[in-house]
Amino acid sequence: MRPAILFPLFAETRTLPGVGPKLERLITRAAGPRLLDLIFDLPTGLIDRRYRPKLAGAEAGRIATVLVNVLDHVPPRDRRQPYRVRCSDETGVIELAFFHAKPDYLMRTLPVGARRVVSGRIEHFQGRPQMAHPDYILSPEDAATMPPIEPVYRLTENLPSKSLLKAIRGALEKVPAMPEWQDKPFLKARGWSGFNEALTAAHSPESEADLKPEASARQRLAYDELLANQLALVMIRAAMRGQKGRPLKGDGHLQQKAIAALPFALTEAQRTAVAEIDDDMAKPMRMLRLLQGDVGAGKTVVAMLALLNAVEAGAQGALMAPTEILARQHMAALEKMAEAADVRMALLTGRERGAAREATLKKLAEGEIDILVGTHALFSEDVSFRDLGLAVVDEQHRFGVHQRMTLQGKGHNPVDVLVMTATPIPRTLALTAYGDMDVSRLTGRPPGRKPVDTRVLPAERLDDVVEHLKRAIARGARAYWVCPLVEESEKIDLAAAEERAAMLRQFLGEGVGLVHGRMKGPERDAAMAKFKSGETQVLVATTVIEVGVDVPEATIMVIEHAERFGLAQLHQLRGRVGRGQAKSTCLLLYHGPLGETAKARLKTLRETDDGFVIAEEDLRLRGAGELLGVRQSGLPEFRVADLAAHGELLAAARDDAKLILARDPNLRSPRGEALRVLLYLFERDEAVRYLRTG
Ligand code: ADP
Ligand code: MG
16 A cells, blocks of 8 residues: 555645646646656756846856846837837846737836846847846846746646746645665765755756766665666565476477477577576476577577477467567467477467367367467467466567566466567666566577678668669569658558559569558468568568568668667668578668767667667667657656666666565565655555565
């Protein structure tokens, strides 16, 4: 249950004075619906009004506060002109300019002959200082009411900055005095203050340095958030580990048969990963392991061998893919191994329906299917195994923690779990999503894989690209042509892809296929199959090919509007070629002019094909928030912590979390109680239910 001390923060913003329904809507859009959301909405800038020049020396472009006498009013001659009020000090004259002004209001606030303190941005207009719409106009007696420094918050349309500022101030006043959940000597060593003090300081920046992630107050708050994240992960993990698993110990006879049927030898990295997984499964605790490897690193074979290990031990296995295409592809890729090992494999996706589905479910429940491959459909309630021992989740980057848990619930006994990710997640991100889950990494690439020659070209060279493609196809090459997908307008993207396919057909003939996300399953599979068999030589695609798809004969990848893709995404797309023996090319077409980040991104891609290097660079260039589209990735979102800047804090938080739970597994000590407040504050409380009660 949420600790009572936090109740005020979970109140809605409309409970704040001055916040009505309209403002509430705007604030919700900008920050969120609750006071909690407001207090963690930290300023992105500041306005410093302490610059108090004389008019003669006032620098253009700066926010300044000046003390002036009002000279006269100059009403506009027509409506496009501003209303002007001329003011002076002993050094010069300034014009205050007001568009769409109400003259009587200006007469009242700036009466001729009065002294006024005026604050706003100084501009020079025809050599003379000017200030359009000052932020403050005060009499000298009231000047003290103007804050010398004001925080600036990220705004959304129509939300007046003063209203947001007021709401945030109001929310901060409601923050209760929090118990200290951090270790006091640790705080002292870092030079950090308590939570309340840090929060206040974070909202009262005095210089640009205070806005940086390295600022002491921000570090303290980020550490709080990261500790909450890591505590939750360690707690969930301890609970799952604590559940006794069952030893799944195969004798290797199925694995050996399957390996013998492979047309290649396993790489060193694959053998190591298989050994680590087998070892883990043999332990009486439940396995929770991450298999990380770049696109094409050969994870699927490793997964299959793990599944066979489960079957050898008398249990069943499940392999879950994020898309229908991928599930079918896994099925096709693994069929030979399954045949060689003489195990029974079946497919279950949303497309299996009726009698066929019923038959599969029956066999599954009776143990006549050893390995089930599928999509989300595996989560359906009516799917039950006779004895599920291992669940492999091919996560790519689509699933979250929630789904992983659901599949674990499918076994009568605790199920071993192996999560595969194709995106080489930077270490820092992997930590936030998986905690210190055991990790097997497939580094390097399978033998025979060649680096892809990557070139960056302006879109104006489309003709050359088509010409190049024509010659390559004449030599028997196959190519992907990717058109970007902008989510807001799937229709337009689709039209663009269709148009591109039509254009290419004009130049290249009928061997141009098309796949896109709106296609129905069978239609899409048919288009893929034609490309795989070589009936079509060019496959125009929206990003559906991003996930999976293995056509080793494809050696050319053209990506249009490459500047619109993220680095990791481009890397994934490029990974679709370079899979066969022939030399591959990736052509990145961009529409200029390129921004600095886009330039850096394309340069990185040209220079390296190491997925882990690319992932780290992506994190650096974009910040964690934008990486991969955090929401669909299942990676946690942070309010305060900035993983690109706070990586070191994350590592410390992980160690801290482990130590805390080793000493106080149920968070019962006074500090433990405070840490429970922390978990609820950062909404990581789902983990609390994993603590033993009582
Ligand atoms: P991932 O799932 O990691 O992206 P896959 O498992 O789909 O990669 O493997 C990509 C391709 O490499 C497949 O065609 C697979 O058959 C092949 N492959 C896997 N392991 C090896 C190996 N040891 N030697 C040669 N080719 C391999
Ligand atoms: Mg794969």
